[in-house]
Amino acid sequence: MSATAILVLPDRYNKKVSPFFKSLDEYYKTRDDFYSRIQPEIEKLNEKRRKSEEAAQVKRYR
């Protein structure tokens, strides 16, 4: 991770800024772990959304 090229912050911040992940390996491992944990949960949520839309096809409001 390149925490040295702080393009969005004023120069005075550069001294304080450090990378959050120690290495690219750590970043990739954490990201993949994060994705593998959220993917099944997001799929469950998407299924709830699909079923909600199906159920809402028939009921009329007047």
Place this chain on the structure above:
Amino acid sequence: MIRDENNVISFVEFDKTDNWESVFRICPGYLTEYAKERIRGINVKCVLIETQYIDKDYRNTYSKFHSKKFVTPKERCIRLHLFSNLIDFENPDSLIWQEHYSGYIILRPTLPNSIGRTLLSPELFINEKCYLCLCTENVMVNGIDMEIEGFPFISQDTDATVCAQSSLWMLLRFFSNRYRWYKEIYPFDLTCLVKAHPQGRSFPGAGLTMVQMADALRDLSIAPLLYCKNQYGKDFFKYVYNYIESGFPLLLGLPEHVVVGIGHISDLTLTGSTSSYDFFQGIVINDDNGLPYAKITANKMDNPFNLTIDQIDSFLVSLPEKVLLSAEQFEELVQELIPLFKKKGIVIPGFKRIFLTTGRSFKKKALKRYRDIPEVQKFYLKIPLPHFIWVCELSEPELYSKHLKCVGEIIWDATSNVFDSQFGLVIHLPEILIFNQGAAINSEADYCQIPVGNIPYSIYNNNLKEII
């Protein structure tokens, strides 16, 4: 006292002899006994009556629908301007009139439901603390330009519009009043939008399904999301709360009826909370069968039609097209961040408040909110933010409920797909601020950290207005 009773504009001061009955006498034939009963409960001191008012919304349905009948209703309306205190009708003073102005009710000649476009101050109806989505309108009364803040209301005419169109109209008028990029939509035009997605005849209104309402909204470049209680279980009302807290009014589905959820009632004295949702007690609704600002809670006595909150079985939220990430997806992402940070020895505070807002509004408030933590203030003022952001404010239960303060926030790009923005844009915790520098410059993810102060600051407050 009544002034200019037989004139085009007349005025009723409420005293020992004159009250709402005098107003009703000046508007003969416009109101049923049922409607009068509802209006009698509104506590005002005087009413200015315009008896020849041309209402843009009624004229729209009159021209395109009512005028085609053999016997047509009148084409003019009556507009009632309500004042919470006595004003001098003969010598108008714009400052005093504005101070006491409580809004207007338009009466249409469409019995039995004759309450047309209405914008009233919530203070006329609300008697406990609540948080509302509000918009403002400029109103010209007797040559005086006044402003009124409230949530638009209209009743169905049962011919061209039923509760579904009325609720859609209220929602859309709120958006067009509050945000200039939404077009003003009139009732008949709304019915025509729905005609593009037919299920049965359009007139007389036979009712709409939530899917038809969602399709009509899509045609207006709005991206609606539908939630059914039987799918989301106990989380259903959490999402109702999150979206209202984000300033989005909701279409709430009840058995055979739909109403607009325009605010929430929260009791901050409750204990044992882990999120601001735990304080949630009920919803403020606009129900076209009644008057604006009704309540719906667990207690049926709180609602004029004995509706209870558990009867709500679905809701539809009208998100801007750019918002791709939903409330439940954002909540899931935040939830999964906790173990990730724990591995690195970082603890995320336990109390959460989730809402959607614009990057622009967040920055605007940052100047004041972070004034005691200048490094955070400067960071937020400098860093590019997306048009829409999901925010999870982090706090402690007492710090939030007693002082309305927080200690950090997690910010996610709401315009991103659920897998796009990795660990979010900003994770601001006590003593450390982690941010995705790559996202800020539209490049590869690049998470950096900077040490920051640990000083509680006020919660973000822009989406809703606190009443009482």
